[in-house]
Amino acid sequence: xxxxxxxxxxxxxxxxxxxxxxxxxxxxxxxxxxxxxxxxxxxxxxxxxxxxxxxxxxxxxxxxxxxxxxxxxxxxxxxxxxxxxxxxxxxxxxxxxxxxxxxxxxxxxxxxxxxxxxxxxxxxxxxxxxxxxxxxxxxxxxxxxxxxxxxxxxxxxxxxxxxxxxxxxxxxxxxxxxxxxxxxxxxxxxxxxxxxxxxxxxxxxxxxxxxxxxxxxxxxxxxxxxxxxxxxxxxxxxxxxxxxxxxxxxxxxxxxxxxxxxxxxxxxxxxxxxxxxxxxxxxxxxxxxxxxxxxxxxxxxxxxxxxxxxxxxxxxxxxxxxxxxxxxxxxxxxxxxxxxxxxxxxxxxxxxxxxxxxxxxxxxxxxxxxxxxxxxxxxxxxxxxxxxxxxxxxxxxxxxxxxxxxxxxxxxxxxxxxxxxxxxxxxxxxxxxxxxxxxxxxxxxxxxxxxxxxxxxxxxxxxxxxxxxxxxxxxxxxxxxxxxxxxxxxxxxxxxxxxxxxx
Numbered sequence: 001x002x003x004x005x006x007x008x009x010x011x012x013x014x015x016x017x018x019x020x021x022x023x024x025x026x027x028x029x030x031x032x033x034x035x036x037x038x039x040x041x042x043x044x045x046x047x048x049x050x051x052x053x054x055x056x057x058x059x060x061x062x063x064x065x066x067x068x069x070x071x072x073x074x075x076x077x078x079x080x081x082x083x084x085x086x087x088x089x090x091x092x093x094x095x096x097x098x099x100x101x102x103x104x105x106x107x108x109x110x111x112x113x114x115x116x117x118x119x120x121x122x123x124x125x126x127x128x129x130x131x132x133x134x135x136x137x138x139x140x141x142x143x144x145x146x147x148x149x150x151x152x153x154x155x156x157x158x159x160x161x162x163x164x165x166x167x168x169x170x171x172x173x174x175x176x177x178x179x180x181x182x183x184x185x186x187x188x189x190x191x192x193x194x195x196x197x198x199x200x201x202x203x204x205x206x207x208x209x210x211x212x213x214x215x216x217x218x219x220x221x222x223x224x225x226x227x228x229x230x231x232x233x234x235x236x237x238x239x240x241x242x243x244x245x246x247x248x249x250x251x252x253x254x255x256x257x258x259x260x261x262x263x264x265x266x267x268x269x270x271x272x273x274x275x276x277x278x279x280x281x282x283x284x285x286x287x288x289x290x291x292x293x294x295x296x297x298x299x300x301x302x303x304x305x306x307x308x309x310x311x312x313x314x315x316x317x318x319x320x321x322x323x324x325x326x327x328x329x330x331x332x333x334x335x336x337x338x339x340x341x342x343x344x345x346x347x348x349x350x351x352x353x354x355x356x357x358x359x360x361x362x363x364x365x366x367x368x369x370x371x372x373x374x375x376x377x378x379x380x381x382x383x384x385x386x387x388x389x390x391x392x393x394x395x396x397x398x399x400x401x402x403x404x405x406x407x408x409x410x411x412x413x414x415x416x417x418x419x420x421x422x423x424x425x426x427x428x429x430x431x432x433x434x435x436x437x438x439x440x441x442x443x444x445x446x447x448x449x450x451x452x453x454x455x456x457x458x459x460x461x462x463x464x465x466x467x468x469x470x471x472x473x474x475x476x477x478x479x480x481x482x483x484x485x486x487x488x489x490x491x492x493x494x495x496x497x498x499x500x501x502x503x
Contacts, residue, residue, distance in 0.1 A: 046186045060126075072170055125489040150343060174213055194220075241363070244457060271380060282330060295308050297396075300451065340410035350363050357426065444492040
């Protein structure tokens, strides 16, 4: 994800983003470039460019756009830049309204995940947003997808561990929001009224964290905001997050084993095997007992119990029939874990909760060892020493640990950077509670009662801090409700219109 020394001329001193005019020969080898035939004049509006790749999918015309943004938005003397990618989708039949249709900007969950290309915009939240009169902008947040993606390979180009860690420090929500603000200015340039220059925001999970930062920094740029499963806790450090989510994870384990009681014995057999054998995954990572437990992250999504059960059944069957795990089973297990393909999800995960000079210092690990070690034990000899040695072995949820830097192949190469980031105390403020308390932007948010990713209690406190925030709390969906049912975005739009008043 690292684009380092792109030409200074593509970003104006005023902070407005300019269409990319970088030629392939001037960019470092790892950078992903758009297809361009010649430099583009800054006088040409981004929406009028003829060199942009475009094509149709059911329901919309897709434009693939790249923008050069400052690495550090607040230090004008720092000329480093990152290339940010966004898929712009205009509803079919409204291509001639590209300059007038309002934008809704989608911010993905994470941190560290890109937006996927939808196969169609005739369903799901895409169709809901289009029916509300929007054209869509799906932004790959910096460090993900085609936006200067972070990996061990790309970070190595920045030199020492200290230099690499300094670079990654610019990949939090505040920088993501400032990228979006520059892109908004480029796309809405020339619109005649202040209202027409505003954008709507839709944020899933971490995307909701970004929206709350956006509301703090640039409230006058937002027409309305919708948050799904991502009203952030307004904390200075992550510890309270894990004190809230570990008990919820225990409950989810109990529900899982109630549905699949035979998996109690199967998981114990797998954990015993992984304690006794050195199991190497096809990518060179290690399938340890503690890494196997991380499959429990799926418990927070609709259908997650079933997907984990399928992997458990497959692995237990392999051990029963062959005494070892098959390549097929190992490949499926590795594919269910995204920390190697999206390493920011690990190395920057806890930093999303850090403000005002607080370091994360592996909060999930510290809280687990201090308060929940027995519940989530992975060492077989200690499991046998528990008060009930036959009790189920519990899976863990959305939490990152220092030992992951040994067990995951790609994360091993980022170990020194990750350790440095965990001790970093220079994190600035992400949220301005005074601005949020005076908010005038219409905000609608859904929080899921059983959410094991973002605690509903912490979210409720924040929603009460944001003036005018309409919070819908439901147990009908899990964390991925936005992707499961169009009822979620439809209900939020109704909240914003005042069509629902009994919450």
